Each structure stands twice: as C-alpha cells, then as structure tokens.
Amino acid sequence: MSRHLCAREASTDRQAGDRPRVSSAAARFAIAAAVSVLSLAVPAAALAHGEEGAIPARESVLQAIAYVVNTPDDMDMITDKLTDAKESQNQEGVDIADVEQAIQALDKGDMPQVRLLLEQSIGARADLSGLDVRHVLQVAPGGSTVSLATGEQPGTLIVTDELTGRGPWSGTDSALIGIAAAAAAAGVLLGWRFRPAHSVHRLRHEAALARRPADQKVGG
C-alpha cells in the first residue's frame, strides 16, 4: 500500500513541471522521506497493536505480579498489564473475573489483595510470607502440561517475595565472626612477622649510601 502511495506521489511530482527545479527536488525528497517513514511506522504500529492482543493474558498477569512485588508504587504499569490481560486474545489459563476484581482492589490501593487475586487468576498458590519456597516447584492446578523453559524463557510459574539476606542473629553467626576475627589477628601477626626487612624508604636510603662513592668519583 505504501509503495502505491509512494509511486502516486512521485507521479504527481513529475507532472508539476512548472515548479522551480530546486524546490521540486526538495519537495520530492521530503515526500519520499515522509512516505518512507510512514511505510516503516504504520505497519510497525499495526504489528505492535496486534502483538499486544497476541500476548497471552497469563504473561501479562505474571508481569503485573512482578510489578506488584518489585515496584508496588508503579500503579500505571500494573494497570497497563492488567488491561493487556483483559484485552488479550489468548486468555487461556486465566480467570478474568479475578483479574477484574484485582483491578478494583488496585483502585482501592489494597496491594496484598491485588497480588492474591492475580495469583488466584492464574491458579498459582499464594505465598506472601516468602518463607516456604517449595511451592514454586509445584505445577499450578490444571496446568499439568507445563513445559520446561528453553532459550531465554524464565520458567517462572509464580513470582516469589524477595528473600532478605539477614535473618535473626544466631550462634553460628557469632562463631563465624569469632573465627574470622581470630583469623584476621593471625593474618596481621603473620604479615608483620613476614614483613620485608627494609621499607622502600630504607632501600632508597641504602642504595643512596651504596652509590655515594661512585657519585663522588663521577663528581671528582
């Protein structure tokens, strides 16, 4: 279609013989450039719009959960993803009624409820504690045909909470700190014992002393 448009524009331009040559060339160039950009942009935009509908709703819901977990303040992105899920042509494995309830909960700012509803909508087990990790290994109800990830697929069935690094202080921690402190002391002691006999400053001084007679010879 864009090629026809381009040809028509070029033909029209050819007929405009009474225009000055430079402006005609400039106009031709401008039209050609505009048409080229359009020919690139229009199908891409159409494709992008088509892609949005083609993205499985389950994927959009997972992305929405990822935003809820990682950046719960980013309401716009969460809303976008839930809208994508609702408008998706492929809603297999997603309970859209739950997604709609999640949108209502989002409007109220009830984020735990949003996450719970979204996890329910894709049949994942809710785990807001982040402590029990084994549920991640379980296949979602009704999803017994889940295939293993290939390529760059993340293989994520459910978005877990972050597992914080520092837990409660334990006896093991105390023992490790004690051993490490003893090792540090031993290392410092050994480092001092194995220190070079001369510092760089001392070596510089000794070398200066050693070459003094030669300097004097050269000088004399």
Add this chain to the structure above:
Amino acid sequence: MSHITKTRPVEHVSRGRRFVGAVDERLGLDALRYPVPEHANNLAWSLGGLTAVSLLILIVTGVVLAQYYDPTPEVANASVRTIVEDVVLGRFIRSLHFWTAQAMCVLAALHLIRVFFHGSYKRPREANWLIGVSMFGLTLLALFTGTVLKWDQEGYEALAHNLELGQLLGGAGFWFSTSFAAHTPILVRLYSAHIMLIPGLIIILVTLHALLIKRHKISSHPGLPAPAPDTPAGLEPGGTLPAPRPSLVEVTTPPGETYLEAREPFTHHLRRVGAFGLVLLALLSIVAVLFPPSVGPTPVAGVEVTKPMWPFWWMFTLENWFGLPAILWGGLALFAVLFAVPFIDRNPKRSWRTRPVAMTSAALVILALIALTLFMGITPPAAHL
C-alpha cells in the same frame, strides 16, 4: 653395630623438613625460591597475589555451592533459596562467594592501577599486561554470569540486556543468542560458562601470567635507584658499581643497565601474600556474616525494574544517556584503551613524576568511571528494552 652408629655424625633434621625435602626432590618446589625484589613484599605489590587468593576462595565456595544449585530455570531461584535456608552454612558460603567476587574485581582493578602507576607494563612486560587485562575482563564476565545464575528479576534483566547486546554484535554475538542452542535454556549455558569456561580460561591465563613474571622477574621499583632512564641514579650502563651492601644485589637488565636491588626468595613473597590473604578471607567472612545478599523475586520477562550490580553501573549510566548500544561501545572502548596502553605509551620512563600525560589520562578515565558509577547510584532504574 651400635658402636658404628655412635661414631657417625648425627644430623638433627626434623620430620617436617625431611618431608619438605622429599617432596622437593620429587616435585622441584625449590624452583619457587627464585629471587624477587624485596619491595614486592609490600601490600601494593601483593595485590596480584591477593586477587589470586580471591580466585581460590571463589573456587572453593563455588564448588560447595555447585553441589546444591540447580540451573534449570523453573527451579534455579528456588535452589538458591534452599542453599540459603536449608544447607548448613549455605547462607554464609553464598555470601562469602558474593562478596569475594566483588573483592576480586576491586583487587584486580587496583592491581592494574598499581601496574600502570609504576609503569610495570613497559618493555619487556607488555604481553603480561595484555594477559592481565584479559583476566580482568574475564573476572567481570564471571561476575556478570554469577548475577544471572541466581535467576531473580535483577539477574534476568541483566541477561536480557546481554542478549540484546549479542544481537548488536551480529555474528560475533552468536554465543549470546538463544537460537545458538534453541532447546537448551541459556541459563544452563551461562552456568557452564560460569563454572567451567571462564574459570578455566582464568586459570590458564594465571599460569601464563606467573610464568611470564618468572621469565621477566617482578619489575623494579621506579622509586628506587633502578635502570629506568629517568632514574639513572648515577649508574652508567655497564659501569662499575661499588661493592654491594649485604642486603643489596647487583642486577643487570636486558638493556645492559646495572643497579642494586634488595632480593628475597619468591617463597617469601608467597608467604606474605598468604598472610595478607588470611586477613582478606577473615574480613570477607565478617562482611559475609553481617551483610548476606538477598535472593530476589523469581523473574518475569518483559519487566525492567532493577539495577545491575555496581561494577556495571557506569555502563548503565551510558545506557540511560545514549541508549542500549552504549553499554557495548562503552565496554569495548574501555577494554580497547586498556589493551592499547603498552602500545600507546612508548615513553620508557616509569616514575609517575616523569609521565604527566599518562598519569593525567589515567586519572581522567578513573574519575569518569567513578562519576558514571555514582550517577547511576542516585538514578532510579529505567526501562530500556
């Protein structure tokens, strides 16, 4: 019989010494006692050794982690959580691995800076500089693959960036293409690179590095009377030297210049590095106990909400300013400059005082990297993909 035994001179050799002697006779460990300058036992000249100590700690902790880690995408994140929560000392070992990897990066960078500062990369040590820069690059690559392995949102986003950069490289980025082995998760391939390919290459290069150090010897200190043309110290090439003091040894360099240097066996350097290494291990252990890293949420594709690990921040500031390809071009530019250093800087002088252009250039590069890194530290994560 007993009479004969009594008259024979008895040498009191301890069991330990006999054992060392027996091992030395068979393995030739005495070759490690080759002379090195005494100044090599200072902390600044031991940074390379400390980098090697870090590598050793990483290998040991990595072997333990590999017993429990599962690189299958569906369970990779969960297996890291299992290491942290269920394996005895798992949290500590993972944390020690995490902090040591960053320490190795810092120590390698400091070692490169020390070598640059003292001009130790100059003739005849250019090849060893190139090997060192290659090892630094591999260290960063190991750090990158390590961040991906935990398979959380941050690691997955880092991988997504890398896949895009692989596409930018065209055919040269084939390994970072998922179509290279379409049925194998790229996580498994990165895991194999992290535990085998990259450490294997580093170990090969470390061996070459050590052999070349023995071949060319540890460089003289440019602050001491040395053969560098800018510090002749009244020593004429081939000239007569006064009788050396007991601690000083007369050294003749390949260009035929003679100077005095205090020497110690390399084994003394090793034992001092060992002592420093013990302190390093202890400090890293304390940090590992106090600040264990978290395990992020399981990853979801199509979401960009995290920042990468801090050694890569400078690249991501460039990405914020100039777009995704800036990561690639920025990284390539830095390493191109590092590789070119011995070929650009043909000034034979080694003292920093006599190399104002080199010192200023290096300072500008380092300041730029620090500024870009700090800028990323105060910038919220942005979506690029």
